[in-house]
Amino acid sequence: MFGALRRILRALIALPAPARRALAGPAVTRDGQVLDLDVQLVLRLLGLVAGGDEPSLVEQRRATDRAAGLAWSATPGVTARELMLPVPVGPGRDEPGTLPACLYEPAEVGDGPAGMLVHFHGGGFALGSIASSAPLCRALAHQAGVRVLSVEYRLAPENPFPAGLADAAAALHHVLTHREEFRATSVAAGGDSAGANLALTAAHQLARHGEETAAFVLALYPVTDAGRVGGSRELFAEGFGLRTADIEVFERYYLPDGLDVIRPTGLLEAQDLAIMPPCYVATAGFDPLRDEGEELVAALRGAGVPVVSRRFPGLVHGYAGFAGLVPAARDAVLDAASALRAGLALRAARA
Numbered sequence: 001m002f003g004a005l006r007r008i009l010r011a012l013i014a015l016p017a018p019a020r021r022a023l024a025g026p027a028v029t030r031d032g033q034v035l036d037l038d039v040q041l042v043l044r045l046l047g048l049v050a051g052g053d054e055p056s057l058v059e060q061r062r063a064t065d066r067a068a069g070l071a072w073s074a075t076p077g078v079t080a081r082e083l084m085l086p087v088p089v090g091p092g093r094d095e096p097g098t099l100p101a102c103l104y105e106p107a108e109v110g111d112g113p114a115g116m117l118v119h120f121h122g123g124g125f126a127l128g129s130i131a132s133s134a135p136l137c138r139a140l141a142h143q144a145g146v147r148v149l150s151v152e153y154r155l156a157p158e159n160p161f162p163a164g165l166a167d168a169a170a171a172l173h174h175v176l177t178h179r180e181e182f183r184a185t186s187v188a189a190g191g192d193s194a195g196a197n198l199a200l201t202a203a204h205q206l207a208r209h210g211e212e213t214a215a216f217v218l219a220l221y222p223v224t225d226a227g228r229v230g231g232s233r234e235l236f237a238e239g240f241g242l243r244t245a246d247i248e249v250f251e252r253y254y255l256p257d258g259l260d261v262i263r264p265t266g267l268l269e270a271q272d273l274a275i276m277p278p279c280y281v282a283t284a285g286f287d288p289l290r291d292e293g294e295e296l297v298a299a300l301r302g303a304g305v306p307v308v309s310r311r312f313p314g315l316v317h318g319y320a321g322f323a324g325l326v327p328a329a330r331d332a333v334l335d336a337a338s339a340l341r342a343g344l345a346l347r348a349a350r351a
Contacts, residue, residue: 009045009325013038031235033285036314038326043241043316057126057157064123065131067321075138077107082130085151087170092154092163099167100152102130103182104141115146115344116184117218118172120202122193122318124223124250125164126156136192136320136333140218143337146344147182149175153198157253161262164254168198169205176212186347188340190218192320193289194250197223200279200296201265207275216343217279218336221317225268225292226251227259232290240286242317247288267296273303280339282332285313308339 012023020041021027028035055063084098117140121133130150141148153167172189175182189199196219206213237244255262263269279300283293290311297309312319312332319329 005045005049006325009042012041012045013325030286031232033313035240035286035316036326036328038328039286039314039316039319039322042322042325043239046241061127061129064127065129068132068135075135075142078138078141079105079107080134080138081105085171085174087167087174090166090170092159092166099171100130101171102134102137102150104137104148104150106141106145106147108145109147111183113183113185115144115186115188115341115347116175116179116182117141117144117146117148117188117190117340117344118175118199118214119148119150120153120168120189120191120195120198121150122191122195122220123155124246125161125194125254126250128155128195133192133195135324139323139333140190140337140340143334144341144344146188146340147184149182156250157256160256161254162265164194165198165201165205165265168202172199172202172214173206173211176206176214186215186344188216188218188344189214190220190340191222192220193318194223194254196220200224200267200276204267204270204273204276205265207277208272213275214277215347216277216340218340218343219279219281219293220320220336221282221284221287221289222293222296223247223289224296225266226255226262228292232292233288236286236288236290236316240288240316242288244288268292268299273300273305276300276303276305278306278308278343280308280310280336280343282310282312282336284315284317284319285311286315287317289317310335 024041081103085101087097121128130152133150137148137150151171154163189203191199203214203217233244281297283290300307320333322329323333
């Protein structure tokens, strides 16, 4: 299904702008921003094929993995190798275990040392996998010239907070303490949406506990403030892919015991953000999570943390999934890759 859908979308996006506008409908303007025409066209077609019934969580997980085909169709010169990362006893884990992971290596680095990104997929802490994140990880590896290790963490509601965060911190710590094994000159943490939250919070926790932490954090449209109301969550609650109602469901999955359990690890409430490494934080103009991502940028800067911040005003949450179709989304991913390359190169030069 998704292969045929991708072909249809490619054909539609190749049409002249007036034809695309006729198919997409009138321009959408909100909060002083105009929704990208190609994004609007993609959203409209996806809405037509989605149907009216709410899919089960199992169906959503399957669809999330299959929909990865809507992203980059192929990335030349990047090899992939699956492996298992050891993790110690921790929250929700009574004995040592392992986490599935996939290592992406661009041809340009060969067998030599290179920067490395430890990546955590998005999906509201309840969806996603190393399969769903494969196109983005391949693109980042190719464009940034770094190795990318995509890590599959435990998902809610089967494994609520803090299981996913414990897995993310353990995976990042393992790579940092085995950098020679991974031939890593410097190590970044990164992710999109929920995965961006895990990357940011894992880097913060390691630093707070006196451990070596990531040299750089790459955060695409992060969730940072569970239970938030108003602002962008109200402005873009419906009609732009991720709905505020979806966010609320995912928050209940991840935090079944209520919001108070996450407050000690909430970045916006942290008083020690100055320990964070340099960050790249990207937001999308039509994203319910936009405001909290930009408030995190302000908090980091207020603490003296170097931050590169981007808002892509015409895009929606999850734009990396459209990068193989929508030029503006592709440009946004390329911007992230450039920041990753620069951030890791700067750290390696200072080492």
